[in-house]
Amino acid sequence: MIKQISLFLENKEGRLARVCHVLGDNKINIRALSLADTTDFGVLRLIVNEPEKAYEVLKENKFAVSVTDVLAMEVSDSPGGLAGTLERLDEAEINVEYMYAFLGTTAEQALVIICVENPQEAIHVIRKAGIKVLEGDKVYSL
Amino acid sequence: MYWNEHFECMNREELKELQLMRLKKIVERVFFNVPFYRKKFQELGVEPADIKSLDDLRKLPFTTKQDLRDNYPFGMFTVPMSEIVRVHASSGTTGKPTVVGYTREDINTWAEVLARTLTCGGTTKNSVIQIAYGYGLFTGGLGIHYGAERVGASVIPMSAGNTKRQLMLMKDFGTNVLACTPSYALYLAETLEKMDWDRDKLKLKYGIFGAEPWSERMRQEIEKRLQISAIDIYGLSEVIGPGVASECQGKKGLHIFEDHFLPEIIDPVTGESLPFGEKGELVFTTLTKEGFPVIRYRTRDISIMTEEPCSCGRTHVRMSKVMGRTDDMMVIRGVNVFPTQVEAVLLEIGEIEPHYLLIVDRIGNLDSLEIQVELSSSMFSDKIKGLEDLERKIRSRIDSTLGISAKIKLVEPHSLPRSEGKAQRVIDRRKI
Incomplete structure (x- = not known):
């Protein structure tokens, strides 16, 4: 299980930079990120090397922040790799709420972060479907 | 042209005698x-006999x-419900409206003061009023x-909205007065x-406009x-509704129908009565109402009163156009809105200490309301x-509480301005 940091950001200049500054000043390394936006606001989702610390410092800096459990799946780093994995998730009836790519990789595998309902249960189903799901400790330090 | 020359042009000394006689009666009544x-009254140690x-x-308490609200719904009525022939209500801050009741005689009085209002502006029995x-x-x-109807004009009871139809009937029916x-x-x-x-x-010739604050600039624009x-008219449901005061064609202040409503201007902070010419809060005591009289009702409206004679010949004092409010009430699209209503909605949704900002603007001549919520x-x-x-949920609760729709914008924590004392809850960008 991976601890993802989620933040609420208004769509106005300098907000994203501010988040990155706070994390940088506290020596927190961003490992993956995704930004979803609407006309007025955005939700920034981050995987960092020290999620607890990141949560604390962002909270201190008055951000609306929360921690969400997500999963990191290994995907073959080749054409059709992701498609194959998603097909298997589909067969296992796992609905992906959102997904984004991880910056680092392991050997020939790419990493994809997914958010699903009931990650605790989903993790077993996904593993049973033959997909490798990484533990947090491993991912944070990649 | 007067509707009731005897009262509207009454010698001021005579008027004051009439007011005193009526005041004594109303004080006894309540x-x-x-x-x-x-x-x-008892807490202040006054009784009706003290009014000489x-x-x-000034010895009497304010209302x-x-x-x-504390006496909702009918606690302030002086007659049993069997004598009340009509109730009206205005929006309240916590969902509970302010209820007012009228006896048959009150409805009669109300028609009288409105007949005066309409005549003040130029309505006659030959008018077609929409x-x-x-x-x-x-x-x-x-x-x-x-x-x-009292004046005898032909009434088109259109109510608000349905703008194209309003204009069509205005043309087809030959409307010459718009309210x-x-x-x-x-x-x-x-x-x-x-x-x-x-x-x-x-055939439109003139209009009587009220129920929300408006400026001279806006008057010029409407006229052009x-x-x-x-013509500007003034009133509030707690006193009677429209018909408390009206401009005459001189358009230099609104004549308060003083034989029915006793006006005062007070310092909103100290409660002291202020002389003519000084700016302060308007306070009214109804002199003739039966069902729901009010004693020294604080309107929260800021104005200036003048006793100077008017060229129209009416002797009743004039109040200036309302210049603002002493509280944070806003009138948006004719609806009274208090920031505390928004707060109540947010508290209900689960905010412990909600921070929010109301931004009121006028876009194309219609008021808009945006509520920013941290x-x-x-x-x-x-x-x-x-x-x-979440935005949708807040919007629909605001809709049903305020009675007007608002745009809801979620903003980051601590992004709204904080101030030392009272939080700034409203930015009104309307250029009224």
């Missing part, structure tokens, strides 16, 4: 019939909107309706311009765009859908 007033001159009015104020619990529509809120008058003008009609198709004379970590959902649902 003292013996409304426990709330009796208790308040008009100056003794506030909160008092009316009433585009809302009909219903709001006092605007029905109040003016009865006054117009609505000033912002709606501008909206009508705008629609008319878009429809590219020849203005000569309309609709090519009519625009998102706290506890309300934050990682999913866009969750946040959009």
Whole structure:
């Protein structure tokens, strides 16, 4: 299980930079990120090397922040790799709420972060479907 | 032209005698019939017999909107419900409206003061008047309706909205008097311009506008765009509804119908009475109402009164156009809005200490309301859908509480301005 940091950001200049500054000043390394936006606001989702610390410092800096459990799946780093994995998730009836790519990789595998309902249960189903799901400790330090 | 020359042009000394006689009666009436007033009078050690001159009015306690709310719904009525023939209500801050009741005689009085109002502006029995104020619990529509019938004008009870139809009937029925809120008058003008009609198709000559604050600049715009004379009228449901005061054709202040409503200007902080010419809060004591009289009701409206004689010949004092409010009430699209109503909604949704900002603007002649709400970590959902649902939920609660729609914008924690004392809850960008 991976601890993802989620933040609420208004769509106005300098907000994203501010988040990155706070994390940088506290020596927190961003490992993956995704930004979803609407006309007025955005939700920034981050995987960092020290999620607890990141949560604390962002909270201190008055951000609306929360921690969400997500999963990191290994995907073959080749054409059709992701498609194959998603097909298997589909067969296992796992609905992906959102997904984004991880910056680092392991050997020939790419990493994809997914958010699903009931990650605790989903993790077993996904593993049973033959997909490798990484533990947090491993991912944070990649 | 007067509706009731005897009273409207009464010698001031004679008027004061009449006021004193009526004041004594009304003070007795509330003292013996409304426990709330009796208790308040007794706390201050005054009783009806202490009212020996008009100056003794100052011995009496003020009545506030909160008092009316505390006695919801009928606690301030001086007669049993069997004597009440009509109730009206205005929006309240916590969902509970302020309720007012009228006896048959009150309805009669109301028609009288509105007949005066309409005559002040130029309505006669030959007029065709289109009433585009809302009909219903709001006092605007029905109040003016009865006054117009009293004058003998032909009444078109249109109520508010349905703008194209308003204009069609205005043309087909030969409407020459329009009664609505000033912002709606501008909206009508705008629609008319878009429809590219020849203005000569309309017989419109003048309009009576009220129920929301408006400026001289707005008057000029209405007069220019609709090519009519625009008259300001004043009233509030707690006192009677429209018909408390009206401009005459001189348009230099609104004559307060003093034989029915005893006005004062006070310092809103100290409560001290202020002399003519000084700016302060308008306070009214009703002199003739039966069902729901009020003693020294604090309107929260800021104005200046003058006793100088008016060229029209009416002797009643004039109040200036309302210049603002002493509380944070706003009138948006004719609806009273208090920031605390928004707070109540947010508290209900689960905010412990909500931070919010109301931004009121006038876009194309219509008022708009945006409510910025700081998102706290506890309300934050990682999913866009969750946040959009939250916005929707707030919007629909605001809709049903305020009675007007607002745009909801979620903003980051601590992004709204904080101040030392009272938080700034409102930015009003309307150039009224």
